[in-house]
Amino acid sequence: MERIVFLDHDTMGADIALRRPNVPHEWTQYGRTAPEQIIERAHGATVLIVNKVPIRAETLAQMPNLRFVAVAATGTDNVDVAACRACGIAVSNVRAYAIHTVPEHVFALMLALRRSLPAYRESVAAGAWQACGQFTLLDHPIRDLHGSTLGIVGRGAIGQAVATIAQAFGMRVLFAGRKGEAAGGPDHVPFDAVLAESDVLTLHCPLTPATRHLLGGAEFARMARRPLVINTSRGGLIDDMALVGALEGGLISGAAVDATAVEPPPDDHPFLRLAGRTDFLLTPHIGWASVEARQAVAEQVTACIEAFAAGRPINLVT
Template sequence: MTHRIVFLDHDTLGPEVAMRRPAIDHDWTAYGLTTADQVVERARGAGILIVNKVPLREAALERLPDLRFVAVAATGTDNVDLAACRRRGIPVSNVQAYAVHTVPEHAFALILALRRSLFAYRASVAAGEWQRSGQFTLLSHPIRDLHGSTLGIIGEGALGRATGDLGRAFGMAVLYAAHKGRTDMGPLYTPFDEVLERADVISLHCPLTPATRNLLGEAEFARMTRRPLIINTARGGLIEEEALVRALEGGRIAGAAIDAVIPEPPPADHPFMRLAERPDFILTPHVGWASREARQAVADQVTACIEGFAAGTPRNLVA
Protein backbone atom coordinates (compact mmCIF):
# COMPACT_ATOMS: atom_id res chain seq x y z
CA MET A 1 0.00 0.00 0.00
CA THR A 2 1.27 3.43 -0.95
CA HIS A 3 0.48 6.16 1.57
CA ARG A 4 -0.08 9.65 0.22
CA ILE A 5 1.45 12.06 2.74
CA VAL A 6 0.92 15.83 2.64
CA PHE A 7 2.69 18.31 4.94
CA LEU A 8 0.70 21.56 4.83
CA ASP A 9 3.12 23.94 6.61
CA HIS A 10 6.62 22.54 6.33
CA ASP A 11 8.24 25.99 6.62
CA THR A 12 7.30 26.10 10.32
CA LEU A 13 10.24 23.74 10.97
CA GLY A 14 12.77 26.10 9.39
CA PRO A 15 15.25 25.51 6.55
CA GLU A 16 18.04 23.94 8.64
CA VAL A 17 15.92 21.04 9.92
CA ALA A 18 16.14 17.82 7.92
CA MET A 19 13.00 15.71 8.10
CA ARG A 20 13.58 12.02 7.52
CA ARG A 21 11.03 10.50 5.19
CA PRO A 22 9.02 7.63 6.71
CA ALA A 23 10.32 4.14 6.00
CA ILE A 24 7.07 3.10 4.32
CA ASP A 25 5.90 3.06 0.73
CA HIS A 26 4.63 6.60 0.18
CA ASP A 27 4.18 9.64 -2.01
CA TRP A 28 5.32 12.86 -0.35
CA THR A 29 4.10 16.42 -0.94
CA ALA A 30 5.16 19.37 1.20
CA TYR A 31 3.87 22.94 1.10
CA GLY A 32 5.72 25.77 2.78
CA LEU A 33 2.63 27.43 4.24
CA THR A 34 -1.07 26.80 3.74
CA THR A 35 -4.01 29.08 4.48
CA ALA A 36 -7.29 27.79 5.86
CA ASP A 37 -9.03 28.10 2.50
CA GLN A 38 -6.29 26.06 0.78
CA VAL A 39 -6.50 23.04 3.10
CA VAL A 40 -9.08 20.99 1.18
CA GLU A 41 -7.51 21.59 -2.21
CA ARG A 42 -4.01 20.63 -1.04
CA ALA A 43 -5.02 17.76 1.27
CA ARG A 44 -7.48 16.12 -1.13
CA GLY A 45 -6.54 12.47 -1.64
CA ALA A 46 -4.08 12.37 1.25
CA GLY A 47 -4.27 9.46 3.67
CA ILE A 48 -1.80 11.06 6.07
CA LEU A 49 -1.77 14.76 6.81
CA ILE A 50 0.94 16.66 8.71
CA VAL A 51 0.03 20.04 10.19
CA ASN A 52 1.66 22.40 12.62
CA LYS A 53 -0.49 25.51 12.98
CA VAL A 54 -2.77 25.43 9.94
CA PRO A 55 -6.40 24.92 11.11
CA LEU A 56 -8.05 21.60 10.38
CA ARG A 57 -11.75 22.02 11.12
CA GLU A 58 -14.80 19.82 10.63
CA ALA A 59 -15.86 21.57 7.43
CA ALA A 60 -12.54 20.61 5.84
CA LEU A 61 -12.57 17.09 7.27
CA GLU A 62 -15.98 16.44 5.70
CA ARG A 63 -14.41 17.03 2.30
CA LEU A 64 -11.39 14.75 2.88
CA PRO A 65 -12.83 11.20 2.72
CA ASP A 66 -9.42 9.59 2.14
CA LEU A 67 -7.86 10.96 5.32
CA ARG A 68 -6.82 8.22 7.75
CA PHE A 69 -4.29 9.88 10.08
CA VAL A 70 -3.24 13.35 11.24
CA ALA A 71 0.23 14.03 12.63
CA VAL A 72 0.51 17.37 14.44
CA ALA A 73 4.05 18.75 14.31
CA ALA A 74 3.59 20.37 17.72
CA THR A 75 2.34 19.55 21.18
CA GLY A 76 -0.65 21.89 21.10
CA THR A 77 -3.58 20.56 19.08
CA ASP A 78 -6.13 23.37 19.38
CA ASN A 79 -5.83 23.97 15.62
CA VAL A 80 -7.32 20.51 14.96
CA ASP A 81 -10.96 19.61 15.56
CA LEU A 82 -10.25 16.53 17.66
CA ALA A 83 -13.91 15.76 18.26
CA ALA A 84 -14.60 15.70 14.52
CA CYS A 85 -11.60 13.43 14.01
CA ARG A 86 -12.90 11.04 16.67
CA ARG A 87 -16.31 10.91 15.02
CA ARG A 88 -14.66 9.95 11.76
CA GLY A 89 -12.27 7.43 13.29
CA ILE A 90 -9.22 9.49 12.30
CA PRO A 91 -6.44 9.08 14.89
CA VAL A 92 -4.41 12.20 15.71
CA SER A 93 -0.89 12.15 17.14
CA ASN A 94 1.20 15.03 18.42
CA VAL A 95 4.83 15.44 19.46
CA GLN A 96 5.65 15.33 23.14
CA ALA A 97 8.43 16.45 25.50
CA TYR A 98 10.53 17.80 22.62
CA ALA A 99 10.66 21.28 24.17
CA VAL A 100 11.67 20.27 27.66
CA HIS A 101 14.90 22.29 27.40
CA THR A 102 14.15 25.03 24.91
CA VAL A 103 10.94 26.42 26.46
CA PRO A 104 12.22 26.61 30.06
CA GLU A 105 15.44 28.20 28.81
CA HIS A 106 13.46 30.79 26.87
CA ALA A 107 11.26 31.44 29.88
CA PHE A 108 14.29 32.13 32.04
CA ALA A 109 15.89 34.31 29.38
CA LEU A 110 12.74 36.45 29.59
CA ILE A 111 12.66 36.33 33.40
CA LEU A 112 16.29 37.41 33.72
CA ALA A 113 15.92 40.16 31.11
CA LEU A 114 13.01 41.67 33.04
CA ARG A 115 14.26 41.01 36.56
CA ARG A 116 17.55 42.77 35.79
CA SER A 117 16.12 45.44 33.42
CA LEU A 118 18.47 44.39 30.64
CA PHE A 119 16.52 46.05 27.82
CA ALA A 120 16.11 49.25 29.81
CA TYR A 121 19.85 49.41 30.51
CA ARG A 122 20.71 48.64 26.90
CA ALA A 123 18.54 51.55 25.79
CA SER A 124 20.05 53.84 28.42
CA VAL A 125 23.60 53.05 27.30
CA ALA A 126 22.67 53.59 23.65
CA ALA A 127 21.17 56.97 24.62
CA GLY A 128 24.41 58.08 26.32
CA GLU A 129 23.06 58.06 29.88
CA TRP A 130 26.04 56.13 31.25
CA GLN A 131 28.46 58.75 29.97
CA ARG A 132 26.33 61.56 31.36
CA SER A 133 26.13 59.90 34.77
CA GLY A 134 29.77 60.71 35.53
CA GLN A 135 30.35 57.51 37.52
CA PHE A 136 31.34 53.89 37.02
CA THR A 137 27.81 52.53 37.23
CA LEU A 138 24.29 53.43 36.17
CA LEU A 139 21.47 52.64 38.58
CA SER A 140 18.47 54.15 36.83
CA HIS A 141 16.43 50.94 36.54
CA PRO A 142 15.51 48.25 39.10
CA ILE A 143 17.70 45.16 39.48
CA ARG A 144 16.49 42.17 41.50
CA ASP A 145 18.02 38.78 42.22
CA LEU A 146 16.12 35.59 41.54
CA HIS A 147 17.70 33.89 44.54
CA GLY A 148 15.29 33.97 47.46
CA SER A 149 12.26 34.91 45.36
CA THR A 150 9.21 32.75 44.62
CA LEU A 151 8.36 31.22 41.27
CA GLY A 152 4.72 30.30 40.69
CA ILE A 153 4.17 27.80 37.88
CA ILE A 154 0.78 27.25 36.27
CA GLY A 155 0.93 23.92 34.46
CA GLU A 156 2.50 20.84 35.98
CA GLY A 157 3.49 18.94 32.84
CA ALA A 158 7.01 18.28 31.55
CA LEU A 159 7.64 21.94 30.71
CA GLY A 160 6.34 23.21 34.03
CA ARG A 161 8.47 20.69 35.91
CA ALA A 162 11.60 21.56 33.92
CA THR A 163 11.00 25.26 34.53
CA GLY A 164 10.68 24.52 38.23
CA ASP A 165 14.01 22.70 38.16
CA LEU A 166 15.69 25.79 36.70
CA GLY A 167 14.00 27.96 39.29
CA ARG A 168 15.36 25.85 42.13
CA ALA A 169 18.82 26.00 40.56
CA PHE A 170 18.61 29.79 40.84
CA GLY A 171 17.67 29.46 44.50
CA MET A 172 13.98 30.22 44.02
CA ALA A 173 11.14 28.73 46.01
CA VAL A 174 8.84 26.96 43.53
CA LEU A 175 5.06 26.71 43.85
CA TYR A 176 2.95 24.61 41.49
CA ALA A 177 -0.55 26.03 41.21
CA ALA A 178 -3.53 23.76 41.67
CA HIS A 179 -6.04 23.98 38.88
CA LYS A 180 -8.22 27.04 39.24
CA GLY A 181 -11.13 26.32 41.57
CA ARG A 182 -9.75 22.93 42.67
CA THR A 183 -9.00 22.13 46.30
CA ASP A 184 -8.48 18.36 46.01
CA MET A 185 -5.12 18.09 44.24
CA GLY A 186 -3.03 17.19 47.27
CA PRO A 187 -0.06 18.67 49.12
CA LEU A 188 2.22 19.00 46.09
CA TYR A 189 0.03 21.81 44.78
CA THR A 190 -0.60 25.28 46.15
CA PRO A 191 -4.09 26.77 45.78
CA PHE A 192 -4.33 28.85 42.62
CA ASP A 193 -5.21 32.12 44.38
CA GLU A 194 -2.39 31.63 46.88
CA VAL A 195 0.14 31.31 44.06
CA LEU A 196 -1.12 34.61 42.64
CA GLU A 197 -0.63 36.25 46.03
CA ARG A 198 2.79 34.79 46.91
CA ALA A 199 4.72 34.59 43.63
CA ASP A 200 7.34 37.09 42.46
CA VAL A 201 7.33 35.46 39.02
CA ILE A 202 4.35 33.63 37.47
CA SER A 203 5.16 31.40 34.50
CA LEU A 204 2.45 29.76 32.38
CA HIS A 205 3.00 26.25 31.00
CA CYS A 206 -0.54 24.92 30.53
CA PRO A 207 -2.51 24.06 27.38
CA LEU A 208 -5.26 26.27 26.00
CA THR A 209 -8.61 24.65 26.80
CA PRO A 210 -12.07 26.04 27.61
CA ALA A 211 -11.07 25.83 31.28
CA THR A 212 -7.82 27.79 30.84
CA ARG A 213 -8.92 30.44 28.35
CA ASN A 214 -8.46 33.88 29.95
CA LEU A 215 -7.02 32.14 33.00
CA LEU A 216 -5.49 35.44 34.09
CA GLY A 217 -7.86 38.39 33.96
CA GLU A 218 -8.84 41.43 36.00
CA ALA A 219 -9.72 39.48 39.15
CA GLU A 220 -6.48 37.52 39.06
CA PHE A 221 -4.27 40.57 38.49
CA ALA A 222 -5.98 42.27 41.42
CA ARG A 223 -4.74 39.47 43.72
CA MET A 224 -1.09 39.90 42.72
CA THR A 225 0.01 41.96 45.71
CA ARG A 226 3.73 41.25 45.16
CA ARG A 227 3.71 42.86 41.68
CA PRO A 228 5.08 39.73 39.95
CA LEU A 229 6.51 39.26 36.51
CA ILE A 230 4.10 37.46 34.15
CA ILE A 231 5.70 35.03 31.69
CA ASN A 232 3.70 33.20 29.02
CA THR A 233 5.63 30.78 26.84
CA ALA A 234 2.60 28.49 26.48
CA ARG A 235 -0.41 29.52 24.38
CA GLY A 236 -2.11 32.71 23.37
CA GLY A 237 -5.52 33.07 24.96
CA LEU A 238 -4.40 32.12 28.47
CA ILE A 239 -4.26 35.79 29.46
CA GLU A 240 -6.99 38.37 28.96
CA GLU A 241 -4.98 40.80 26.88
CA GLU A 242 -6.54 44.12 27.84
CA ALA A 243 -6.45 43.12 31.49
CA LEU A 244 -2.70 42.53 31.26
CA VAL A 245 -2.22 45.89 29.56
CA ARG A 246 -4.13 47.62 32.36
CA ALA A 247 -2.22 45.70 35.02
CA LEU A 248 1.14 46.68 33.56
CA GLU A 249 0.22 50.30 32.90
CA GLY A 250 -1.35 50.53 36.37
CA GLY A 251 1.73 49.14 38.14
CA ARG A 252 -0.02 46.02 39.47
CA ILE A 253 2.66 43.81 37.90
CA ALA A 254 6.37 44.54 37.54
CA GLY A 255 6.64 43.37 33.95
CA ALA A 256 5.45 40.85 31.40
CA ALA A 257 7.00 38.71 28.69
CA ILE A 258 4.80 37.00 26.13
CA ASP A 259 5.79 34.43 23.49
CA ALA A 260 2.33 33.42 22.24
CA VAL A 261 -0.69 35.52 21.25
CA ILE A 262 -3.94 35.19 19.32
CA PRO A 263 -3.79 35.64 16.38
CA GLU A 264 -0.24 34.99 15.25
CA PRO A 265 1.25 37.19 14.00
CA PRO A 266 -0.64 39.90 15.91
CA PRO A 267 -2.12 42.78 13.89
CA ALA A 268 -0.75 46.28 14.37
CA ASP A 269 -3.70 47.19 16.63
CA HIS A 270 -3.28 44.18 18.93
CA PRO A 271 -3.27 45.32 22.59
CA PHE A 272 0.22 43.93 23.16
CA MET A 273 1.64 45.97 20.30
CA ARG A 274 0.85 49.10 22.33
CA LEU A 275 3.36 47.86 24.89
CA ALA A 276 6.10 46.86 22.46
CA GLU A 277 8.41 49.81 23.25
CA ARG A 278 8.12 49.53 27.03
CA PRO A 279 11.28 48.29 28.77
CA ASP A 280 9.17 46.19 31.16
CA PHE A 281 7.42 44.29 28.38
CA ILE A 282 8.85 41.74 25.96
CA LEU A 283 6.98 40.20 23.04
CA THR A 284 8.81 37.43 21.21
CA PRO A 285 7.40 35.84 18.02
CA HIS A 286 6.48 32.37 19.35
CA VAL A 287 10.07 31.17 19.34
CA GLY A 288 10.33 29.66 22.81
CA TRP A 289 9.93 26.19 21.28
CA ALA A 290 12.21 26.84 18.34
CA SER A 291 15.79 25.94 19.15
CA ARG A 292 17.33 24.02 16.29
CA GLU A 293 17.62 20.96 18.51
CA ALA A 294 13.94 21.08 19.45
CA ARG A 295 12.75 21.54 15.87
CA GLN A 296 14.79 18.55 14.78
CA ALA A 297 13.18 16.53 17.57
CA VAL A 298 9.75 17.59 16.26
CA ALA A 299 10.60 16.39 12.77
CA ASP A 300 11.94 13.08 14.08
CA GLN A 301 8.85 12.46 16.23
CA VAL A 302 6.47 13.22 13.36
CA THR A 303 8.23 10.64 11.21
CA ALA A 304 8.09 8.11 14.05
CA CYS A 305 4.36 8.78 14.56
CA ILE A 306 3.65 8.16 10.87
CA GLU A 307 5.66 4.94 10.90
CA GLY A 308 3.83 3.81 14.03
CA PHE A 309 0.46 4.45 12.44
CA ALA A 310 1.42 2.57 9.27
CA ALA A 311 2.62 -0.38 11.37
CA GLY A 312 -0.62 -0.50 13.35
CA THR A 313 1.06 0.73 16.56
CA PRO A 314 0.20 4.45 16.72
CA ARG A 315 2.01 6.55 19.32
CA ASN A 316 1.35 9.89 21.06
CA LEU A 317 -2.36 9.63 20.35
CA VAL A 318 -4.51 12.59 21.35
CA ALA A 319 -7.60 11.44 19.42
Protein backbone atom coordinates in the same frame (compact mmCIF):
# COMPACT_ATOMS: atom_id res chain seq x y z
CA MET B 1 1.45 3.48 -1.05
CA GLU B 2 0.82 6.36 1.34
CA ARG B 3 0.15 9.79 -0.12
CA ILE B 4 1.64 12.19 2.42
CA VAL B 5 0.94 15.93 2.30
CA PHE B 6 2.61 18.46 4.62
CA LEU B 7 0.48 21.61 4.51
CA ASP B 8 2.68 24.10 6.43
CA HIS B 9 6.29 23.00 6.16
CA ASP B 10 7.58 26.56 6.67
CA THR B 11 6.66 26.29 10.37
CA MET B 12 9.60 23.92 10.79
CA GLY B 13 12.14 26.42 9.45
CA ALA B 14 14.40 26.09 6.43
CA ASP B 15 17.29 24.84 8.57
CA ILE B 16 15.52 21.65 9.66
CA ALA B 17 15.86 18.47 7.63
CA LEU B 18 12.70 16.40 7.80
CA ARG B 19 13.58 12.73 7.25
CA ARG B 20 11.15 11.09 4.88
CA PRO B 21 9.40 8.05 6.39
CA ASN B 22 10.72 4.62 5.56
CA VAL B 23 7.46 3.44 4.00
CA PRO B 24 6.34 3.41 0.36
CA HIS B 25 4.93 6.87 -0.23
CA GLU B 26 4.41 9.91 -2.41
CA TRP B 27 5.45 13.16 -0.72
CA THR B 28 4.08 16.67 -1.30
CA GLN B 29 4.80 19.68 0.84
CA TYR B 30 3.68 23.30 0.89
CA GLY B 31 5.28 26.14 2.78
CA ARG B 32 1.98 27.64 3.88
CA THR B 33 -1.63 26.70 3.24
CA ALA B 34 -4.62 29.01 3.64
CA PRO B 35 -7.90 27.45 4.83
CA GLU B 36 -9.46 27.79 1.38
CA GLN B 37 -6.55 25.82 -0.16
CA ILE B 38 -6.75 22.78 2.11
CA ILE B 39 -9.21 20.68 0.12
CA GLU B 40 -7.39 21.11 -3.19
CA ARG B 41 -3.93 20.51 -1.77
CA ALA B 42 -4.90 17.56 0.41
CA HIS B 43 -6.92 15.85 -2.31
CA GLY B 44 -6.25 12.12 -2.22
CA ALA B 45 -3.99 12.31 0.83
CA THR B 46 -3.92 9.32 3.15
CA VAL B 47 -1.63 11.10 5.62
CA LEU B 48 -1.65 14.80 6.48
CA ILE B 49 1.07 16.62 8.39
CA VAL B 50 -0.01 19.92 9.91
CA ASN B 51 1.32 22.28 12.52
CA LYS B 52 -1.21 25.10 12.70
CA VAL B 53 -3.40 24.58 9.63
CA PRO B 54 -7.00 24.09 10.85
CA ILE B 55 -8.56 20.72 10.07
CA ARG B 56 -12.28 20.90 10.81
CA ALA B 57 -15.21 18.53 10.37
CA GLU B 58 -16.40 20.12 7.13
CA THR B 59 -12.90 19.70 5.70
CA LEU B 60 -12.63 16.08 6.80
CA ALA B 61 -15.92 15.31 5.08
CA GLN B 62 -14.22 16.06 1.76
CA MET B 63 -11.19 13.83 2.41
CA PRO B 64 -12.46 10.26 1.99
CA ASN B 65 -8.96 8.77 1.67
CA LEU B 66 -7.51 10.35 4.80
CA ARG B 67 -6.50 7.84 7.48
CA PHE B 68 -3.96 9.67 9.63
CA VAL B 69 -3.15 13.22 10.78
CA ALA B 70 0.31 13.85 12.19
CA VAL B 71 0.35 17.11 14.14
CA ALA B 72 3.82 18.65 14.23
CA ALA B 73 3.16 20.13 17.67
CA THR B 74 1.91 19.06 21.08
CA GLY B 75 -1.26 21.14 20.99
CA THR B 76 -4.01 19.75 18.75
CA ASP B 77 -6.57 22.53 19.10
CA ASN B 78 -6.33 23.23 15.34
CA VAL B 79 -7.63 19.72 14.59
CA ASP B 80 -11.20 18.60 15.25
CA VAL B 81 -10.16 15.46 17.09
CA ALA B 82 -13.73 14.36 17.78
CA ALA B 83 -14.60 14.59 14.08
CA CYS B 84 -11.47 12.61 13.21
CA ARG B 85 -12.48 9.93 15.70
CA ALA B 86 -15.96 9.76 14.18
CA CYS B 87 -14.42 9.31 10.73
CA GLY B 88 -11.97 6.66 11.90
CA ILE B 89 -8.99 8.94 11.30
CA ALA B 90 -6.11 8.54 13.75
CA VAL B 91 -4.39 11.67 15.07
CA SER B 92 -0.97 11.83 16.70
CA ASN B 93 1.06 14.67 18.16
CA VAL B 94 4.66 15.22 19.25
CA ARG B 95 5.62 15.20 22.90
CA ALA B 96 8.32 16.25 25.34
CA TYR B 97 10.39 17.95 22.63
CA ALA B 98 10.25 21.35 24.37
CA ILE B 99 11.27 20.41 27.91
CA HIS B 100 14.60 22.21 27.53
CA THR B 101 13.93 24.97 25.03
CA VAL B 102 10.80 26.46 26.63
CA PRO B 103 12.22 26.57 30.18
CA GLU B 104 15.39 28.18 28.84
CA HIS B 105 13.29 30.82 27.09
CA VAL B 106 11.33 31.42 30.29
CA PHE B 107 14.53 32.14 32.18
CA ALA B 108 15.91 34.31 29.38
CA LEU B 109 12.79 36.47 29.70
CA MET B 110 12.82 36.32 33.47
CA LEU B 111 16.44 37.38 33.80
CA ALA B 112 16.12 40.11 31.18
CA LEU B 113 13.29 41.79 33.07
CA ARG B 114 14.34 41.09 36.65
CA ARG B 115 17.72 42.67 35.87
CA SER B 116 16.28 45.45 33.66
CA LEU B 117 18.43 44.48 30.69
CA PRO B 118 16.21 46.15 28.05
CA ALA B 119 16.26 49.38 30.09
CA TYR B 120 20.03 49.28 30.57
CA ARG B 121 20.58 48.58 26.89
CA GLU B 122 18.59 51.71 26.03
CA SER B 123 20.45 53.75 28.63
CA VAL B 124 23.86 52.69 27.30
CA ALA B 125 22.78 53.43 23.73
CA ALA B 126 21.65 56.90 24.85
CA GLY B 127 25.02 57.65 26.50
CA ALA B 128 23.78 57.55 30.08
CA TRP B 129 26.73 55.45 31.29
CA GLN B 130 29.26 57.94 29.98
CA ALA B 131 27.28 60.84 31.41
CA CYS B 132 26.86 59.38 34.91
CA GLY B 133 30.49 60.06 35.89
CA GLN B 134 31.10 56.80 37.77
CA PHE B 135 31.97 53.17 37.06
CA THR B 136 28.40 51.86 37.41
CA LEU B 137 25.02 53.00 36.20
CA LEU B 138 22.17 52.36 38.64
CA ASP B 139 19.21 53.95 36.92
CA HIS B 140 16.99 50.85 36.83
CA PRO B 141 16.07 48.19 39.41
CA ILE B 142 18.09 44.97 39.54
CA ARG B 143 16.58 42.04 41.44
CA ASP B 144 18.07 38.61 42.13
CA LEU B 145 16.17 35.44 41.40
CA HIS B 146 17.76 33.83 44.46
CA GLY B 147 15.39 34.03 47.41
CA SER B 148 12.38 35.08 45.34
CA THR B 149 9.18 33.06 44.91
CA LEU B 150 8.21 31.55 41.58
CA GLY B 151 4.59 30.61 41.01
CA ILE B 152 4.02 27.99 38.30
CA VAL B 153 0.61 27.31 36.80
CA GLY B 154 0.78 23.85 35.25
CA ARG B 155 2.65 20.84 36.58
CA GLY B 156 3.39 19.03 33.34
CA ALA B 157 6.84 18.23 32.00
CA ILE B 158 7.64 21.85 31.11
CA GLY B 159 6.36 23.25 34.40
CA GLN B 160 8.46 20.73 36.30
CA ALA B 161 11.54 21.53 34.21
CA VAL B 162 11.05 25.23 34.98
CA ALA B 163 10.84 24.34 38.68
CA THR B 164 14.11 22.41 38.52
CA ILE B 165 15.95 25.38 37.03
CA ALA B 166 14.32 27.74 39.53
CA GLN B 167 15.49 25.62 42.44
CA ALA B 168 19.04 25.73 41.04
CA PHE B 169 18.78 29.53 41.19
CA GLY B 170 17.68 29.27 44.81
CA MET B 171 14.07 30.26 44.19
CA ARG B 172 11.13 29.10 46.27
CA VAL B 173 8.72 27.26 43.97
CA LEU B 174 4.94 27.13 44.33
CA PHE B 175 2.76 25.08 42.00
CA ALA B 176 -0.72 26.53 41.71
CA GLY B 177 -3.77 24.41 42.31
CA ARG B 178 -6.75 24.67 40.00
CA LYS B 179 -8.47 28.01 40.04
CA GLY B 180 -11.27 28.02 42.60
CA GLU B 181 -10.20 24.76 44.25
CA ALA B 182 -8.33 24.06 47.46
CA ALA B 183 -4.92 22.39 47.13
CA GLY B 184 -2.60 20.97 49.75
CA GLY B 185 1.08 20.26 50.14
CA PRO B 186 4.12 22.48 50.73
CA ASP B 187 4.59 23.41 47.04
CA HIS B 188 1.10 22.91 45.61
CA VAL B 189 -1.03 25.67 47.02
CA PRO B 190 -4.36 27.34 46.22
CA PHE B 191 -4.39 29.44 43.08
CA ASP B 192 -5.15 32.69 44.90
CA ALA B 193 -2.30 32.09 47.34
CA VAL B 194 0.12 31.74 44.42
CA LEU B 195 -1.12 35.07 43.04
CA ALA B 196 -0.50 36.72 46.39
CA GLU B 197 2.91 35.21 47.17
CA SER B 198 4.72 35.10 43.81
CA ASP B 199 7.50 37.43 42.72
CA VAL B 200 7.39 35.80 39.30
CA LEU B 201 4.37 33.97 37.84
CA THR B 202 4.77 31.73 34.79
CA LEU B 203 2.05 29.86 32.88
CA HIS B 204 2.54 26.31 31.57
CA CYS B 205 -0.96 24.92 31.14
CA PRO B 206 -3.08 24.10 28.07
CA LEU B 207 -5.76 26.43 26.78
CA THR B 208 -9.17 24.96 27.60
CA PRO B 209 -12.55 26.50 28.38
CA ALA B 210 -11.57 26.33 32.06
CA THR B 211 -8.25 28.13 31.56
CA ARG B 212 -9.26 30.78 29.03
CA HIS B 213 -8.54 34.19 30.57
CA LEU B 214 -7.07 32.46 33.60
CA LEU B 215 -5.52 35.83 34.39
CA GLY B 216 -7.87 38.79 34.15
CA GLY B 217 -8.48 42.02 35.97
CA ALA B 218 -9.54 40.37 39.23
CA GLU B 219 -6.48 38.11 39.28
CA PHE B 220 -4.03 40.94 38.57
CA ALA B 221 -5.58 42.90 41.44
CA ARG B 222 -4.73 40.04 43.82
CA MET B 223 -1.03 39.97 42.88
CA ALA B 224 0.17 41.49 46.12
CA ARG B 225 3.91 41.37 45.34
CA ARG B 226 3.59 43.04 41.92
CA PRO B 227 5.14 40.02 40.19
CA LEU B 228 6.69 39.61 36.79
CA VAL B 229 4.18 37.68 34.65
CA ILE B 230 5.41 35.30 31.93
CA ASN B 231 3.32 33.42 29.38
CA THR B 232 5.03 31.01 27.00
CA SER B 233 1.99 28.72 26.64
CA ARG B 234 -1.13 29.97 24.85
CA GLY B 235 -2.23 33.54 24.30
CA GLY B 236 -5.80 33.00 25.45
CA LEU B 237 -4.67 32.20 28.98
CA ILE B 238 -4.45 35.95 29.68
CA ASP B 239 -7.01 38.67 29.07
CA ASP B 240 -4.89 40.93 26.88
CA MET B 241 -6.48 44.23 27.88
CA ALA B 242 -6.35 43.26 31.55
CA LEU B 243 -2.61 42.61 31.26
CA VAL B 244 -2.08 45.98 29.57
CA GLY B 245 -4.07 47.66 32.34
CA ALA B 246 -2.13 45.81 35.04
CA LEU B 247 1.20 46.84 33.55
CA GLU B 248 0.23 50.44 32.96
CA GLY B 249 -1.43 50.62 36.38
CA GLY B 250 1.56 49.22 38.26
CA LEU B 251 -0.18 46.05 39.46
CA ILE B 252 2.69 43.97 38.06
CA SER B 253 6.38 44.80 37.71
CA GLY B 254 6.68 43.52 34.16
CA ALA B 255 5.39 41.04 31.62
CA ALA B 256 6.89 38.77 29.00
CA VAL B 257 4.67 37.10 26.41
CA ASP B 258 5.60 34.55 23.73
CA ALA B 259 2.10 33.74 22.45
CA THR B 260 -0.97 35.72 21.47
CA ALA B 261 -4.52 34.56 20.86
CA VAL B 262 -4.18 35.37 17.13
CA GLU B 263 -0.75 34.82 15.60
CA PRO B 264 0.75 36.93 14.24
CA PRO B 265 -1.11 39.63 16.18
CA PRO B 266 -2.96 42.26 14.14
CA ASP B 267 -1.54 45.76 13.91
CA ASP B 268 -4.06 47.04 16.47
CA HIS B 269 -3.28 44.37 19.07
CA PRO B 270 -3.01 45.97 22.53
CA PHE B 271 0.40 44.40 23.17
CA LEU B 272 1.92 46.31 20.28
CA ARG B 273 1.27 49.60 22.03
CA LEU B 274 3.56 48.36 24.79
CA ALA B 275 6.46 47.76 22.40
CA GLY B 276 8.38 50.82 23.62
CA ARG B 277 8.25 49.84 27.29
CA THR B 278 11.34 48.31 28.85
CA ASP B 279 9.26 46.31 31.35
CA PHE B 280 7.49 44.38 28.61
CA LEU B 281 8.85 41.78 26.19
CA LEU B 282 6.88 40.27 23.31
CA THR B 283 8.61 37.45 21.45
CA PRO B 284 7.12 35.90 18.28
CA HIS B 285 6.22 32.42 19.58
CA ILE B 286 9.83 31.25 19.56
CA GLY B 287 10.09 29.66 23.01
CA TRP B 288 9.69 26.22 21.41
CA ALA B 289 11.91 26.89 18.43
CA SER B 290 15.52 26.01 19.19
CA VAL B 291 17.23 24.08 16.41
CA GLU B 292 17.41 21.05 18.67
CA ALA B 293 13.71 21.16 19.53
CA ARG B 294 12.54 21.62 15.93
CA GLN B 295 14.71 18.73 14.81
CA ALA B 296 13.16 16.60 17.56
CA VAL B 297 9.70 17.56 16.27
CA ALA B 298 10.68 16.48 12.75
CA GLU B 299 12.00 13.15 13.98
CA GLN B 300 8.84 12.45 15.99
CA VAL B 301 6.56 13.29 13.06
CA THR B 302 8.42 10.79 10.88
CA ALA B 303 8.37 8.18 13.65
CA CYS B 304 4.60 8.63 14.10
CA ILE B 305 3.98 8.08 10.39
CA GLU B 306 6.20 5.00 10.30
CA ALA B 307 4.52 3.54 13.38
CA PHE B 308 1.05 4.15 11.94
CA ALA B 309 2.00 2.54 8.63
CA ALA B 310 3.35 -0.47 10.55
CA GLY B 311 0.07 -0.86 12.44
CA ARG B 312 1.60 0.16 15.76
CA PRO B 313 0.60 3.84 16.12
CA ILE B 314 2.24 6.00 18.79
CA ASN B 315 1.38 9.33 20.43
CA LEU B 316 -2.29 8.92 19.58
CA VAL B 317 -4.73 11.60 20.73
CA THR B 318 -7.83 9.95 19.24
